[in-house]
Amino acid sequence: MPWTTIEVEKQDKFVIMDDSQNGRMLSYKDALYEAMDQSLERDPRVFVMGEGVDDPGGVFGTTKGLHEKYGRERIFDTPIAENALTGIAAGAAMAGLRPVFVHSRMDFLLLSFDQLVNHAAKWSYMTGGKVSVPMVVRTVSARGWGSGAQHSQCLQGMLMNVPGLKIAAPATPYDAKGLLISSIIDNNPVLFVEHRWLYKTVGNVPDTLYSIPFGKGVVRRAGKDVTIVAVSYMLVEALKAAEKLQAQNISAEVIDLRTIKPIDEDIILESLAKTGKLIITDTGWKTGGVAAEIAALVAEKAVHMLKKPVVRVCCPDIPTPAGDLQEKAFYPDFETICTKAVELMK
Amino acid sequence: MENEKLIELYKTMQTIRSVERKIEEEYKNDEMKTPIHLSIGQEAIAAGVCIHLRNEDYLFGTHRSHAQYIAKGGDIRKMIAELYLRKTGCTSGRGGSMHLMAPDRGIFGSTAIVGGSLPLGTGTALASKIQKNDRVTAVFFGDGAADEGTFHESLNFASLKKLPVIYVCENNFYAINSHQKERQSGDNIYKIAQGYGIPSYQIDGNDVLKVYEYAEKAVEQCRRGEGPVLLECVSYRWKGHIGTVDDLGVGFRPQEEYDYWISKCPIKWYKEYLKSRNILNDALEKSIHKEIDKLVKDAFEFAINSPKPQPEELLDFVYAD
Numbered sequence A: 001m002p003w004t005t006i007e008v009e010k011q012d013k014f015v016i017m018d019d020s021q022n023g024r025m026l027s028y029k030d031a032l033y034e035a036m037d038q039s040l041e042r043d044p045r046v047f048v049m050g051e052g053v054d055d056p057g058g059v060f061g062t063t064k065g066l067h068e069k070y071g072r073e074r075i076f077d078t079p080i081a082e083n084a085l086t087g088i089a090a091g092a093a094m095a096g097l098r099p100v101f102v103h104s105r106m107d108f109l110l111l112s113f114d115q116l117v118n119h120a121a122k123w124s125y126m127t128g129g130k131v132s133v134p135m136v137v138r139t140v141s142a143r144g145w146g147s148g149a150q151h152s153q154c155l156q157g158m159l160m161n162v163p164g165l166k167i168a169a170p171a172t173p174y175d176a177k178g179l180l181i182s183s184i185i186d187n188n189p190v191l192f193v194e195h196r197w198l199y200k201t202v203g204n205v206p207d208t209l210y211s212i213p214f215g216k217g218v219v220r221r222a223g224k225d226v227t228i229v230a231v232s233y234m235l236v237e238a239l240k241a242a243e244k245l246q247a248q249n250i251s252a253e254v255i256d257l258r259t260i261k262p263i264d265e266d267i268i269l270e271s272l273a274k275t276g277k278l279i280i281t282d283t284g285w286k287t288g289g290v291a292a293e294i295a296a297l298v299a300e301k302a303v304h305m306l307k308k309p310v311v312r313v314c315c316p317d318i319p320t321p322a323g324d325l326q327e328k329a330f331y332p333d334f335e336t337i338c339t340k341a342v343e344l345m346k
Numbered sequence B: 001m002e003n004e005k006l007i008e009l010y011k012t013m014q015t016i017r018s019v020e021r022k023i024e025e026e027y028k029n030d031e032m033k034t035p036i037h038l039s040i041g042q043e044a045i046a047a048g049v050c051i052h053l054r055n056e057d058y059l060f061g062t063h064r065s066h067a068q069y070i071a072k073g074g075d076i077r078k079m080i081a082e083l084y085l086r087k088t089g090c091t092s093g094r095g096g097s098m099h100l101m102a103p104d105r106g107i108f109g110s111t112a113i114v115g116g117s118l119p120l121g122t123g124t125a126l127a128s129k130i131q132k133n134d135r136v137t138a139v140f141f142g143d144g145a146a147d148e149g150t151f152h153e154s155l156n157f158a159s160l161k162k163l164p165v166i167y168v169c170e171n172n173f174y175a176i177n178s179h180q181k182e183r184q185s186g187d188n189i190y191k192i193a194q195g196y197g198i199p200s201y202q203i204d205g206n207d208v209l210k211v212y213e214y215a216e217k218a219v220e221q222c223r224r225g226e227g228p229v230l231l232e233c234v235s236y237r238w239k240g241h242i243g244t245v246d247d248l249g250v251g252f253r254p255q256e257e258y259d260y261w262i263s264k265c266p267i268k269w270y271k272e273y274l275k276s277r278n279i280l281n282d283a284l285e286k287s288i289h290k291e292i293d294k295l296v297k298d299a300f301e302f303a304i305n306s307p308k309p310q311p312e313e314l315l316d317f318v319y320a321d
């Protein structure tokens, strides 16, 4: 089996329903495809570039065949030159287009930091709002099968540190579609964080064009004992954990942030006011990451609500090991969350 | 060239091929839990270059570095153990298939980031110059890496500082499934290097004698302190980008192209050449193959019977002591 699918195929088909009235079920991957397709259809300014976007695989199916439908002017493969291409996308955005630049792995994004951080993200501010950069950078994180330290990174935490950049991290198919559409219509550079292990997740997705606002999280499961704030794929683990905790009479409230820049502060604080206990779980590293930022936010604004110290369930500060036993130990999962929740309830 | 050297080239190529064929065969059992990138078809490049390198010379590789590792004298047991992600592997099960290394053989590592090794190898060459030793660095990279900024930035610097580094481009036309034509405005990577004032040559990477000849001159030039050289070795990978697939068929690559390159097998051609000149005979061929088969069998047995790194050891190596 190909390496990129091997661990994903082993995942159960996880179903996450949203409150949409539409009953049609779609996978996360197909929801992304549909958002791309409909955005291209709707707005001729939208174009898609990236390594292998016109490949027979089409970035795990999310861009498959789009070049046949919209032409190679709008959907094109690129040289392996991430930094320049980021700047090229930014330039095209300044000139009025709406580029979507795709990285099949988040690790490759690191090569484009100069253009993304120094240029795209700051341009609106530096030009006194005279030039905007409406571009989307889609990146896919992955894990498993000996990917090792350079093919598994979840770097969204690092990028929260950049003013001018918005960051979406959808976990459900409904959000994947809606937030990708929002990202494309947004007038700012948006980093769109995907996770390969979510691609098989299934949920209800309307067939219409719809958008989801930035900075609005959702309560995925209501509870009263402990708050679990989850980012990206960790929502799946958090929901599994909540289910298991229920059996032990612990009622967990699970919050899906959906976007991590801006962050929905209110939804976290409201839940904390009820539970007084907080677990934050992110796919990235613990130190200086998304969870660290949320913990700081709580320390700043709601330390009086905390009945117990904040718990962060993230990757330990170790580059990803390739060996399978170590890889399993490296990544936290629903068991880790459960253990921490039980400890908090003592 | 002495017969001994000619036979050594054959042995190296054949070893690379045999090891990779065995990896290909075993991979389906899912016990090597790491991506693999085979370089079947490209054996002549690593063999022809590395034969000129001394143990202490530096080498940097790519995600596709089995051939380079073997040709530079990397321990095959440790390589296979790494593919099985064992403690006895060349990176103790931490790096996996894309990070083969053997510092005791000058193999300072390989990277999963396209173009990532170009600056690193330029750096070891800088060190050789500052330390006034005559070590040479060979940096292997694919045609895809010539797309990256690191390629251009490194070449400029190496030329500017006259560094002892040989840039070896294994041009197999493809970057995953993207043909060179879709990524580069020209098809002459060596000409880009010439623009930086670097002596550069495009050669038939399936002709091990050509590679040998050009690499020999390049190494001598570097040792004399005359600055970098680039060799663009044109070849073809028989297997798909990753795993054991072929990537033939609609949208991938044409059957005719594939068939043409299979017919240009670097080993088949070379074997015929050696036989026609009576350097290799059936008996010698048989004994070489026997030796290689033993080596391969032993390496796989060693790997499979080695322990895996444990969760308790997760923190090892994060920082050097």
Ligand SMILES: Cc1ncc(C[n+]2csc(CCOP(=O)(O)OP(=O)(O)O)c2C)c(N)n1
Binding pocket: A051, A080, A082, A108, A111, B063, B064, B112, B113, B114, B115, B141, B142, B143, B144, B145, B146, B170, B172, B173, B174, B175, B176, B241
């Ligand atoms: C910086 C970066 N961008 C993209 C990739 C994804 N990627 C892995 S291998 C590869 C193609 C490399 O082609 P080439 O350098 O010609 O080497 P080959 O695989 O043909 O030996 C790409 C694009 C990567 N690993 N690193």
